[in-house]
Amino acid sequence: MSDQLKHECGIAMIRLLKxxxxxxEKYGSWRYGIQKLYLLMEKQHNRGQEGAGVVGMKLDQKPGEKYIHRHRSNGDQPIKEVFDRIYGEYKIAERENIENFNDANWAKKNLPFAGELYLGHLRYGTFGRNSIDFVHPVMRENNWKSRNLVMAGxxxxxxxDELFNLLVDLGQHPKDYTDTVTILEKVGHYLDEENQMLFRQYKNDGYSNKEISPLIEENIEIQKILSNASRSWDGGYAVAGLFGHGDAFAMRDPWGIRPAFYYQDDEIVVVASERPVIQTALNVRAKDVKEISPGNAVVIKKNGTVEELPIRVPQKRRSCSFERIYFSRGSDKDIYKERKKLGELLTPSILNIIDYxxxxxVFSFIPNTAETAFYGMMEGVRLHLMEEKKRKIHELNGNWTEEKLQEIISVEPRVEKIAIKDVKMRTFITNDEGRDDLVGHVYDVTYGIVKNQEDNLVVIDDSIVRGTTLKQSILRILDRLHPKKIVIVSSAPQIRYPDCYGIDMTRMSEFIAFNATIALLKENGMENLIEETYKKCKxxxxxxxxxMVxxxxxxxxxxxxxQISCKIAILLTPSKMDAEVEIVYQSIENLHEACPENNGDWYFTGNYPTPGGNKVVNTSFINYVEGRDKRAY
Structure with a gap:
C-alpha cells in the first residue's frame, strides 16, 4: 500500500500443557514456550510496530512467590526490546547459576517468564496516545489469584461512551476513557461478581476462606463472565486473556470482523491473529489450525481442558475484507488465492482502458503487498492473449506460414519491475516545497524499459486511500519514464467511509474518493446535497x-x-505531468467474488455490521462539515 495506514493489532497466546x-527433555530447553511466543510475534510484526508486550504466568506457585511477569515497550523496535530484556535476564541467571540454569524446576521457581502461560501483543494505536500505559497486555491485579486479569486484544x-457510563453507574471510577480500559474493567467487574457469588455459596456450605479459594479457581465459569461482560460491546474484537489462577481464553466478535485462530495438541495450545504464523511456528498443516467461530471463545482451563464455547449469538459473518486485500500476511493459502483473484478480475477493465x-x-506493481494481485492480473492478461492468439490462428483458415504463426504466438505481456521502494525517507524538512521534493524520492524507478510517448504503463497497488503518496511521489517518478499513459490500478474498491473496527481511518476528509465526490457536487451545482446530508446527520x-441511518x-x-474514478485521477495528477493519468478501481461485485467468505465491506459500501458504525459515519461527516479534525468515536 502506497498510503501508510495504521491498523489492526496482533495477539499471540500459548498454554503449555506439560x-x-x-x-x-524433548526439545532441549524449558524456554520452549517463550521461544514459540517470540516466533509468533515476529511473524505478526506487520500487525503492529508502535508497541509490544509480553506476560508470562506460572501455575501453582506458593504464596509469596511472584507468578505474573510483564515486559512492554513502545520503542523503535518493540519486539526486540521486550525479548532482549527477557533473554538478558536469562543470560545473567545462566552466568550466575550455570549448574542450575537448565533445571526446569529451578528455573520455574527462580526465573521470570519460566511458566506455562504466555500472552503477547503487537500494537498499532487507534485509540489513545502512544504511551506505554496503552501498550498491551494490560492487567487488573488483586491478592486473590482468581481475581487477577491480564488481557490483550x-x-x-x-x-x-456508553460503556464508560455503564462502569460509572456500577460505581467504578475508570482511570481512562479508552476502549482498552472499558473492556478490561467490564470483564473485571463480572470476574469479581463470579468470585463473590462462589465465595458466598461455599461460605454458606461451611468452608473456610482458605478452602474456598481453590474451589473458586476450579469452578469459576469463564463462559458466563465473558458473555455478561461483552453484552453491550459494539465493534470488532479478538481478545485474549489470562486469569491469575491459570484459566485462559480467546474470544471473537459475533460478526467475525477481527480474525483469530488456534491450534491444540497434547503439548500446547496456541492462539494468534493469523493462521500461517501458527503453521510456521509449530510446523503444522493449515487444516489443523482452526478459526475461532464468530461469537465464540476458546476457553483453556487450568487443568488443561480446551473447549470452544458460545459467548454471543453469532450474526451474519462480516469478516474484514481489508485483511484479505492488505493487512494479513499473504502466506495464508486462502488469502494468497483471493489476492490473485482480485488482480485477475480487474483485467477486463484494464484492457479496456488501454484499448487492448x-x-x-508495460505492466508492473507498487511494492510489495500488491505483488500477489499483480500475478493474478497478469494471469488475466495472458488468458486474454491466449484467446486472441487462438482467434487469429483460426482466422488464417489454414493459410499460415511459419513467420505468421511465429508473429502471433510470440506476443507476450511486457512485465517489468518499475517502482522500487528506496530507503525510508524521513520528511524532516518542514516547509511544504522542500518536504514534497523529499517525499518524491521515497520510490525510485527502472529507466530505459518504457518507450517514450509510445507505451502505456499499468501499475497495480492494493488500495488507494488518501492518494497522497501517489500525487507527491509515485506519479511524478513514473512520469520520468515518459510513458504515453499511466494507469494506476487498485485491487480494492473506492474507500468512501470511515472504519471503526480497527483500522485508523476515521476522518472523511482523508479519503480521496470522498474529496472527489465533494468536488463533483460543487462542479455540478449540487452543494445543497452536502447541506441536506449534514442536517439529516445532525x-x-x-x-x-x-x-441511526x-x-x-x-x-x-x-x-x-x-465518474468518481475520473475525478480522482484529475485530483491526484501532479502539475506539469506529461503522461495522461487514469485510475481503475476494483468493483464491489468483484471483491465479493474474490473474497466470498470475508465480505466485510463497510469502508467501500457504508453497510456497517453494527449499529455503532452508522453512528461513527454520521459523526465523521458532521466533523467534516463543521471543520473539526477529530476522531469520530
Missing part, C-alpha cells in the same frame, strides 16, 4: 445508535463509480 521439564469499540494494446503496455445526533451514502448517489 510440565516445563517435559520440554527440556485487537479491537475497536464504537460505543466507548498489450504490445505497447438531526439524529442524539438518537440511540440502533435508530447512514445518510452519508446519499452524497455518492448522483455519480457512478467511473
Amino acid at each position: 510440565p516445563l521439564e517435559y520440554y527440556q 485487537n479491537f475497536n469499540l464504537t460505543n466507548v 494494446d498489450v504490445q505497447n503496455t 438531526a439524529q445526533e442524539n438518537l440511540p445508535k440502533e435508530e 447512514n445518510y452519508v451514502k446519499e452524497i455518492y448517489k448522483p455519480f457512478t463509480a467511473d
Whole structure:
C-alpha cells in the first residue's frame, strides 16, 4: 500500500500443557514456550510496530512467590526490546547459576517468564496516545489469584461512551476513557461478581476462606463472565486473556470482523491473529489450525481442558475484507488465492482502458503487498492473449506460414519491475516545497524499459486511500519514464467511509474518493446535497445508535463509480505531468467474488455490521462539515 495506514493489532497466546521439564527433555530447553511466543510475534510484526508486550504466568506457585511477569515497550523496535530484556535476564541467571540454569524446576521457581502461560501483543494505536500505559497486555491485579486479569486484544469499540457510563453507574471510577480500559474493567467487574457469588455459596456450605479459594479457581465459569461482560460491546474484537489462577481464553466478535485462530495438541495450545504464523511456528498443516467461530471463545482451563464455547449469538459473518486485500500476511493459502483473484478480475477493465494494446503496455506493481494481485492480473492478461492468439490462428483458415504463426504466438505481456521502494525517507524538512521534493524520492524507478510517448504503463497497488503518496511521489517518478499513459490500478474498491473496527481511518476528509465526490457536487451545482446530508446527520445526533441511518451514502448517489474514478485521477495528477493519468478501481461485485467468505465491506459500501458504525459515519461527516479534525468515536 502506497498510503501508510495504521491498523489492526496482533495477539499471540500459548498454554503449555506439560510440565516445563517435559520440554527440556524433548526439545532441549524449558524456554520452549517463550521461544514459540517470540516466533509468533515476529511473524505478526506487520500487525503492529508502535508497541509490544509480553506476560508470562506460572501455575501453582506458593504464596509469596511472584507468578505474573510483564515486559512492554513502545520503542523503535518493540519486539526486540521486550525479548532482549527477557533473554538478558536469562543470560545473567545462566552466568550466575550455570549448574542450575537448565533445571526446569529451578528455573520455574527462580526465573521470570519460566511458566506455562504466555500472552503477547503487537500494537498499532487507534485509540489513545502512544504511551506505554496503552501498550498491551494490560492487567487488573488483586491478592486473590482468581481475581487477577491480564488481557490483550485487537479491537475497536464504537460505543466507548456508553460503556464508560455503564462502569460509572456500577460505581467504578475508570482511570481512562479508552476502549482498552472499558473492556478490561467490564470483564473485571463480572470476574469479581463470579468470585463473590462462589465465595458466598461455599461460605454458606461451611468452608473456610482458605478452602474456598481453590474451589473458586476450579469452578469459576469463564463462559458466563465473558458473555455478561461483552453484552453491550459494539465493534470488532479478538481478545485474549489470562486469569491469575491459570484459566485462559480467546474470544471473537459475533460478526467475525477481527480474525483469530488456534491450534491444540497434547503439548500446547496456541492462539494468534493469523493462521500461517501458527503453521510456521509449530510446523503444522493449515487444516489443523482452526478459526475461532464468530461469537465464540476458546476457553483453556487450568487443568488443561480446551473447549470452544458460545459467548454471543453469532450474526451474519462480516469478516474484514481489508485483511484479505492488505493487512494479513499473504502466506495464508486462502488469502494468497483471493489476492490473485482480485488482480485477475480487474483485467477486463484494464484492457479496456488501454484499448487492448498489450504490445505497447508495460505492466508492473507498487511494492510489495500488491505483488500477489499483480500475478493474478497478469494471469488475466495472458488468458486474454491466449484467446486472441487462438482467434487469429483460426482466422488464417489454414493459410499460415511459419513467420505468421511465429508473429502471433510470440506476443507476450511486457512485465517489468518499475517502482522500487528506496530507503525510508524521513520528511524532516518542514516547509511544504522542500518536504514534497523529499517525499518524491521515497520510490525510485527502472529507466530505459518504457518507450517514450509510445507505451502505456499499468501499475497495480492494493488500495488507494488518501492518494497522497501517489500525487507527491509515485506519479511524478513514473512520469520520468515518459510513458504515453499511466494507469494506476487498485485491487480494492473506492474507500468512501470511515472504519471503526480497527483500522485508523476515521476522518472523511482523508479519503480521496470522498474529496472527489465533494468536488463533483460543487462542479455540478449540487452543494445543497452536502447541506441536506449534514442536517439529516445532525438531526439524529442524539438518537440511540440502533435508530441511526447512514445518510452519508446519499452524497455518492448522483455519480457512478467511473465518474468518481475520473475525478480522482484529475485530483491526484501532479502539475506539469506529461503522461495522461487514469485510475481503475476494483468493483464491489468483484471483491465479493474474490473474497466470498470475508465480505466485510463497510469502508467501500457504508453497510456497517453494527449499529455503532452508522453512528461513527454520521459523526465523521458532521466533523467534516463543521471543520473539526477529530476522531469520530
